[in-house]
Amino acid sequence: MTSPTPVKERPPITREGLLARDRADPLAPFIDDFQLPKGVIYLDGNSLGALPRATPGHLGAAAQHWGEDLIGAWNRRGWVDLPIRVGEKIAPLIGAGPGQVLAADSTSVNLFKLLHAALQLRPGRNVVLTEPGNFPTDLYVAQGLTRQTGARLRYEAADSLSGALDGDTAVLMLTHVDFKSGRAHDMAALTKAAHEAGALVLWDLAHSAGALPLALDAWDVDLAVGCGYKYLHGGPGAPAFLYVAERHQAAVQSPLSGWFGHAEPFDFAPDYVPAPGIARFQCGTPPVLGLAALEVGVDGVAAAGVDAIHSKSVALTQLFMELVEQHCAECGFEIITPRDAAARGSQVSLRHGDGYAIMQALIAAGIIGDFRAPDVVRFGMAPLYVRYADMWDAVIALREIMQSDTWQRPEFRVRATVT
Ligand SMILES: *Cc1c(COP(=O)(O)O)cnc(C)c1O
Numbered sequence: 001m002t003s004p005t006p007v008k009e010r011p012p013i014t015r016e017g018l019l020a021r022d023r024a025d026p027l028a029p030f031i032d033d034f035q036l037p038k039g040v041i042y043l044d045g046n047s048l049g050a051l052p053r054a055t056p057g058h059l060g061a062a063a064q065h066w067g068e069d070l071i072g073a074w075n076r077r078g079w080v081d082l083p084i085r086v087g088e089k090i091a092p093l094i095g096a097g098p099g100q101v102l103a104a105d106s107t108s109v110n111l112f113k114l115l116h117a118a119l120q121l122r123p124g125r126n127v128v129l130t131e132p133g134n135f136p137t138d139l140y141v142a143q144g145l146t147r148q149t150g151a152r153l154r155y156e157a158a159d160s161l162s163g164a165l166d167g168d169t170a171v172l173m174l175t176h177v178d179f180k181s182g183r184a185h186d187m188a189a190l191t192k193a194a195h196e197a198g199a200l201v202l203w204d205l206a207h208s209a210g211a212l213p214l215a216l217d218a219w220d221v222d223l224a225v226g227c228g229y230k231y232l233h234g235g236p237g238a239p240a241f242l243y244v245a246e247r248h249q250a251a252v253q254s255p256l257s258g259w260f261g262h263a264e265p266f267d268f269a270p271d272y273v274p275a276p277g278i279a280r281f282q283c284g285t286p287p288v289l290g291l292a293a294l295e296v297g298v299d300g301v302a303a304a305g306v307d308a309i310h311s312k313s314v315a316l317t318q319l320f321m322e323l324v325e326q327h328c329a330e331c332g333f334e335i336i337t338p339r340d341a342a343a344r345g346s347q348v349s350l351r352h353g354d355g356y357a358i359m360q361a362l363i364a365a366g367i368i369g370d371f372r373a374p375d376v377v378r379f380g381m382a383p384l385y386v387r388y389a390d391m392w393d394a395v396i397a398l399r400e401i402m403q404s405d406t407w408q409r410p411e412f413r414v415r416a417t418v419t
Helices: 015-024 028-033 054-076 079-094 107-121 136-149 158-164 187-196 277-281 288-304 306-327 355-364 388-404
Strands: 101-104 127-130 152-155 169-175 200-204 223-226 240-244 347-351 370-372 376-380
Touching: 015 388, 028 288, 054 079, 054 288, 079 101, 079 223, 079 240, 079 277, 079 288, 101 277, 107 127, 107 136, 107 169, 107 200, 107 223, 107 240, 107 277, 127 136, 136 152, 136 169, 158 169, 158 187, 169 187, 187 200, 240 277, 288 306, 306 347, 306 388, 355 370, 355 376, 355 388
Parallel strands: 127 152, 127 169, 169 200, 200 223
Antiparallel strands: 101 240, 223 240, 347 376, 370 376
């Protein structure tokens, strides 16, 4: 620990107290909506959300519709409307009015489409401004796109982004919540600063959608993308989503001008004419099974409510940090997640040079978090299925592993492909 907080005049945290807090938690019933292996504490919902119990049935039903209705299911079962329908369900979770959100493709592909759109909307400006710590796929996509378009990718440290906006900046492209540290940008303030410089914003909501309250319309956000398989529980490789503010839609086209974004795809006309509205950002045939699973996850988040989810997220992350300080002060971790609740997402990250092996030892003990190279141990708190008592059990297990040196065992140093 770099800076141990002074002991406050509060009753000490006990496991019994936390069990009582779980009993009083208004979100506690939602844990029964998820299927989790017994004996496991799952603190990796920021990487792959847990399985909603309703999802296998819903997937099975979609497969049945395929078997019964064959190609007729596209119309009869409303498959063709899924990208718009699921998009409309995601919209209120991110503070977006109707007609601006589409569930489609992956986050990476949507980034490509919207970054291209941003450059179209700001002819005469050629800089994409970002920070070097942005999520790698965001940087890679921007690198690929700028190589093709002649635009330039400029990196600026997270705390000096506003000052770096100038008359060349076409778009400020950022991820709201940093995947490593959990730090959250002030989306409203940075959006305002970008607009004052004449630039647009493109926000990646991968670590915020379904976990933090967002107000895209009220904050005047131009463009955004987000992930379906993290806090929206859409399942591995779930379709992602994109947001294009209504005021920009008529002026932009997707660089991936596939037939599902055509005004009349079933006219089979030889020339591309973009569909009106957000539908123009579709590309090819929608992944029906993936969208069916995503719809269940999104419905669950809507039923709980993002504000309630966020209140519990703040409490869980705060508790976890306090417990690390109280029980693991000698373990050699540095807490790199902001203490200010308004400046963090739904995760706590600890820095330790042996983080990989430590996380492997924790996973072997049934506490699943993850590791981000080179030295970050991450714990994601998905409030719909993480309990207050889990925070206690996880920190006590971590202390055990550190005190007993269990993490030094050779098998915990073997690197798997996915960390
Ligand atoms: C998880 C994540 C992605 C994922 O992109 P995919 O195209 O689904 O692989 C993108 N950006 C950020 C910031 C993420 O956290």
